[in-house]
Amino acid sequence: xxxxxxxxxxxxxxxxxxxxxxxxxxxxxxxxxxxxxxxxxxxxxxxxxxxxxxxxxxxxxxxxxxxxxxxxxxxxxxxxxxxxxxxxxxxxxxxxxxxxxxxxxxxxxxxxxxxxxxxxxxxxxxxxxxxxxxxxxxxxxxxxxxxxxxxxxxxxxxxxxxxxxxxxxxxxxxxxxxxxxxxxxxxxxxxxxxxxxxxxxxxxxxxxx
Amino acid sequence: xxxxxxxxxxxxxxxxxxxxxxxxxxxxxxxxxxxxxxxxxxxxxxxxxxxxxxxxxxxxxxxxxxxxxxxxxxxxxxxxxxxxxxxxxxxxxxxxxxxxxxxxxxxxxxxxxxxxxxxxxxxxxxxxxxxxxxxxxxxxxxxxxxxxxxxxxxxxxxxxxxxxxxxxxxxxxxxxxxxxxxxxxxxxxxxxxxxxxxxxxxxxxxxxx
DNA sequence: CAGTTGGCTGACCAATTGGTTATCATCCTG
DNA sequence: CAGGATGATAACCAATTGGTCAGCCAACTG
Numbered sequence: 294x295x296x297x298x299x300x301x302x303x304x305x306x307x308x309x310x311x312x313x314x315x316x317x318x319x320x321x322x323x324x325x326x327x328x329x330x331x332x333x334x335x336x337x338x339x340x341x342x343x344x345x346x347x348x349x350x351x352x353x354x355x356x357x358x359x360x361x362x363x364x365x366x367x368x369x370x371x372x373x374x375x376x377x378x379x380x381x382x383x384x385x386x387x388x389x390x391x392x393x394x395x396x397x398x399x400x401x402x403x404x405x406x407x408x409x410x411x412x413x414x415x416x417x418x419x420x421x422x423x424x425x426x427x428x429x430x431x432x433x434x435x436x437x438x439x440x441x442x443x444x445x446x447x448x449x450x451x452x453x454x455x456x457x458x459x460x461x462x463x464x465x466x467x468x469x470x471x472x473x474x475x476x477x478x479x480x481x482x483x484x485x486x487x488x489x490x491x492x493x494x495x496x497x498x499x500x501x502x
Numbered sequence: 503x504x505x506x507x508x509x510x511x512x513x514x515x516x517x518x519x520x521x522x523x524x525x526x527x528x529x530x531x532x533x534x535x536x537x538x539x540x541x542x543x544x545x546x547x548x549x550x551x552x553x554x555x556x557x558x559x560x561x562x563x564x565x566x567x568x569x570x571x572x573x574x575x576x577x578x579x580x581x582x583x584x585x586x587x588x589x590x591x592x593x594x595x596x597x598x599x600x601x602x603x604x605x606x607x608x609x610x611x612x613x614x615x616x617x618x619x620x621x622x623x624x625x626x627x628x629x630x631x632x633x634x635x636x637x638x639x640x641x642x643x644x645x646x647x648x649x650x651x652x653x654x655x656x657x658x659x660x661x662x663x664x665x666x667x668x669x670x671x672x673x674x675x676x677x678x679x680x681x682x683x684x685x686x687x688x689x690x691x692x693x694x695x696x697x698x699x700x701x702x703x704x705x706x707x708x709x710x711x
Numbered sequence: 712c713a714g715t716t717g718g719c720t721g722a723c724c725a726a727t728t729g730g731t732t733a734t735c736a737t738c739c740t741g
Numbered sequence: 742c743a744g745g746a747t748g749a750t751a752a753c754c755a756a757t758t759g760g761t762c763a764g765c766c767a768a769c770t771g
Contacts, residue, residue: 318530426691433665478692725761
C-alpha cells in the first residue's frame with residue numbers, strides 16, 4: 294500500500310520537514326501544523342500518513358537510525374565506522390539524532406547500547422593488538438568514549454560559538470574540535486597522575502562513610 | 503504538615519518545582535499548570551509571581567547559574583535546611599543545567615563561554631607548570647574538555663543504563679564514569695598516533711578539493 | 712465509461728495552553 | 742478599627758494543540 298513512488302514523495306517531504314524541525318526544537322516544541330506547513334501540505338495529511346504525532350516521531354527515529362546503521366552495503370556496526378559516518382552526515386540528521394539521544398526515546402537508547410557494545414569490543418581488540426591502552430573499567434571507558442563522541446551533537450552550538458565559527462554544523466568547526474578530541478584520546482591532557490589520585494582520595498573518603 | 507516542603511515560601515516551592523520539571527522534560531514540554539500542581543498552588547499564582555512562563559524560566563536560569571558560580575545565592579540563605587537541601591537539590595539542578603545548555607538560552611551560553619575561558623587559562627597554567635600536556639590548539643582543547651565534562655549531563659540516562667545503575671544521577675554511577683573519564687584524560691586511549699595521522703589524512707584529502 | 716481506491720483537504724472538535732481579571736483572605740501598621 | 746500591601750485563588754479568555762470526519766479529486770481498473 295505504500296510501495297508506490299507517488300505517495301513516497303509526500304511522505305518523504307513530511308518526514309524531512311519533521312526531521313529538521315524536531316531536530317532543531319525538539320519534538321514536543323513543534324506542532325504538526327508547523328511540520329505540515331514546511332512540507333507544503335495540510336496538517337490533516339500528516340495524521341493521515343503517520344496516524345499520530347508519535348507515529349511521525351517514530352518514523353523519523355527509524356529513518357535516522359537506519360542511516361546510522363546502514364551505510365552502502367555495510368553490515369551491522371562492527372566498529373565505529375557507522376558513527377563516524379554519522380558525524381559527517383548532513384546537518385539536520387545529526388541534529389535530530391542528538392535530540393533523539395537527549396530525549397531518550399527507546400529506539401535511541403537501543404542504538405546507544407549497540408554502539409557502546411561495539412565500541413567496547415573494538416577497544417578490547419585494540420588492547421589485544423597493542424594500539425589501545427588497557428583500562429581498569431573497559432565498559433565504563435567504552436561508554437564514556439561514545440558519550441564524548443556524541444557530546445558535540447548536544448553542545449555543538451556552544452562549541453562553534455567558542456571557536457568563532459558561525460554555523461554549528463560547519464565542517465571546518467567539526468574538523469577542528471575533532472582534532473582536539475583526537476589529541477586528547479591519543480596523549481591525554483594531564484602529564485601526571487594527580488587527577489587519578491585525587492579521584493582515589495574522593496572514593497576512599499566516600500567509602501569511609 | 504501539608505508536605506515536607508511546607509515550610510518553604512510558595513515562590514521558592516514553585517521555582518523548585520519548575521526546576522525539576524523543566525530539567526526533566528524541557529521547558530517547552532511542561533505546562534505552568536503542571537508546575538503549579540507540583541508546587542501545590544494554583545497556576546495563576548505562578549503567573550502572579552513570575553509574570554510569565556518565560557519569567558519563570560529566567561529565574562530558574564539565574565538561580566542555577568548562581569549556584570554554579572558558587573557565590574552565595576540569595577535564596578540559598580533563606581532555605582534553612584542548609585546542606586541537606588543543597589544535596590537534595592543537586593540532582594535536579596544538574597539536570598536543569600544540562601537542559602539549559604542544550605536548549606541554548608543566552609544565559610547558559612554566557613556561562614559556557616565563561617567556563618571555557620577559565621578552563622583555557624587553567625590548562626595554560628598547567629602546561630607552564632608541567633602537569634598538563636601542551637596542545638596544538640589550546641582553545642579548541644579547552645572547549646572540548648568542557649564539553650566532555652558536560653556530556654554526562656546530556657546523556658546521563660544512557661550512561662547509567664549501560665553501566666547498570668538504575669538512577670542516572672546516582673553518585674556511584676557518577677563516580678564510576680568519572681574514573682573512566684579521568685583515566686582517559688590522564689593517559690589517553692590510543693597507544694600510538696594512528697588516529698592523529700588518520701585525521702591528518704582526512705584534512706589533507708578535504709583540502710585537496 | 713462507471714466505479715473504486717487512495718491521496719488529500721477544509722471544517723470541525725475537545726482538550727490544553729499561557730495569560731488576565733476580579734475577588735478574597737490575611738497581616739501588618741497607623 | 743480602618744486600610745493598604747501582599748499572597749493566593751477561581752473564573753474566564755483567546756489561541757493553539759493533536760486528532761476526527763465527511764468528502765473532494767485524480768488515477769487506476771473493470
